[in-house]
Amino acid sequence: MTTVREIRLKSRPRGLPTRDNFEFASVDLPAPAAGEVQVKNLWMTVDPYMRGRMNDGPSYIGGFQLDKPLDGGAIGEVTVSNDPKLKAGDLVQSNFGWREGFNAPAAGLTKLDTMGLPPQTFLGAAGMPGLTAYAGLLKIAALKDGDVVFVSGAAGAVGQIVVQIAKAKGHTVIGSAGGPEKIKFLKEIGCDQTIDYKAEKDLTAALAKAAPGGIDVYFDNVAGEHLVAALNVAKPFARFALCGGISMYNATELPPGPPNLMLMIGKQIRMEGFIVSSSWDMMPAFLRDLSQWVKEGKMTWKETVFEGLDKAPDAFIGLFSGANLGKMLVKLG
């Protein structure tokens, strides 16, 4: 019998989540049944999309239940196997995050081939956030030669990959993020122009200065004023990939939308929302391209690591104040 701790949703956050919304519990794991394995988690992810799952009412992926463990991406190591498919020591990828370990049918787990990368990369650059960047830029925004690309949240888990895919493909890239440390990072990964939105009073003016000829593609992780500025500075036939709206996730009342949305008509702008689960089929192509870019020195990434399950709520809450440079992760083992 092994005892592990897990985190449950104690109450639904109103506005910004607090530690009080989370509850820690200990659960006993029996020896795994036939066909099952026992897994010790090494890493778990916290992602902005989880905020929506904490609300009551419908969510595009099932909402979290009160008093039940939260879930989300995790990388773990098989400690005991009762199935020939996996053996002790194998690394597995699962959706059983927010806990130190678990028993589960081997058939439902993905054995991880790390391709020589650190395993936690598959929760970030080589995982869901990386594929989000790839699909959003290539499929949704339909990136084409010569496009000038604007990315908000550019120093975050998704944004950092967007910047570098666009640069690897030869584009002019404008990245927005908050604070000098992030801006420094954006320059390191090749942004042609950067906007420290915390230092700007007028985002439209800042973007117009950074992109005097206008933008062709906007990859939106932020919504709010960034979306307003992107509409103002968009060229005709610009394409906007709407990936996230972190500026709005904790709003207790829906803030108004962009007052200049009607610019979409005259400028013939296309705007498309997307979620990565519609693009899993692009994962093999993404991993091929990613490996190549890594080899060529065109792709790197940052991680911000909180240590231990105790810190998981803080890591999650920190997403909304921009406490992360690159991917926010929790190291469990």
Place this chain on the structure above:
Amino acid sequence: MTTVREIRLKSRPRGLPTRDNFEFASVDLPAPAAGEVQVKNLWMTVDPYMRGRMNDGPSYIGGFQLDKPLDGGAIGEVTVSNDPKLKAGDLVQSNFGWREGFNAPAAGLTKLDTMGLPPQTFLGAAGMPGLTAYAGLLKIAALKDGDVVFVSGAAGAVGQIVVQIAKAKGHTVIGSAGGPEKIKFLKEIGCDQTIDYKAEKDLTAALAKAAPGGIDVYFDNVAGEHLVAALNVAKPFARFALCGGISMYNATELPPGPPNLMLMIGKQIRMEGFIVSSSWDMMPAFLRDLSQWVKEGKMTWKETVFEGLDKAPDAFIGLFSGANLGKMLVKLG
């Protein structure tokens, strides 16, 4: 020498235009020079898009100049020709609206083949508004089998054609318009469900009732609350063609955008603004389809006609209070 009257922009409207913004002037037309013709206008069009051209600052088609004649679509009859390309009595289509007649090079005019339709049809159902409906629905919204289609401004120049194209192609169509006369017309042209927005307090509730399974396509002529409702009731992967925002054209301050715009992410909605001039290449296909639908009794249309150039400002201003059923036209000859 012939004297004709024309209408000039005397002052830029602030908010809803008034007659004071327009000025009537008489101009003398000499005999047409070599290569020119003289045309007596029979019909002119007033369209909502002209409101944007009355503002100062950039417009997606050139703004109107103060103290210069307004322009826009017109159908006229050649009275004197000094070019072998056209002869007296020929019908021509031009952009020299807002005036009783004009001299112009024959090379710049389109001789009108009415295909047996009344000539003014080419300012409406068989002209720019018809093509707008066709391109918006088939190209921008990428209408596909089984789509449930919602159209706002459905009894207007564009909307009436949208409704009937969608019906001719076998779709379920929900049309919104203001007042019982328009609702009656929407039923006559085949709308499966209608919404009298002037009689509804909660457009989302009304639309959800009209389309219990949600909508796949939204053809937006109105913006504002209609767009909010469409986002709320959209199915996953819905496509929105943004054609116009008549509820906002006279706003003196930009009203806030839809507070629920972020629904586009979870629902993976695509929204695209368009202007018809990008789709002139579809005109031959549209006219072929239109002729066929007319023959099959699947396409009809309404016109609201104001008589005489004196009434042109009233016709234009009336667009913004929904004074038109179908296409708003001014009969000049």
